[in-house]
């Protein structure tokens with residue numbers, strides 16, 4: 001999402017899947033319809049979070065099992081909206 005000109009980018013689940021920190025350097029996660037760029041997070045190096053959480057996916061359901069809320073995304077930029 002680009003607030004300077006109000007152009008919103010939409011990405012498919014396939015486009016999101018490439019940004020998993022392995023196929024491409026970018027590390028993106030979708031949550032509640034929004035896509036966040038978490039490339040500079042030290043908790044998501046190479047797209048992996050703790051033992052078994054992987055970027056490049058819609059993790060809306062998975063975060064419900066985490067010891068934290070979706071507030072952890074607040075410092076990350078929204079790069080787009082997940083196409084439904």
Ligand code: HEM
Pocket residue numbers: 029031038040041042043044049050053059060062063064065066067068072073
């Ligand atoms: C059992 C599963 C999980 C555990 C044990 C876990 C644990 C943690 C811990 C300890 C932190 C750092 C402390 C904090 O900022 O509160 C953290 C940060 C974070 N987690 Fe998780 N988490 C889990 C699942 C998830 C899932 C499924 C997502 C994605 C939807 C997620 C996204 C994040 C993000 C974006 C951060 C912030 C990273 C940063 O600030 O650089 N976590 N997590």
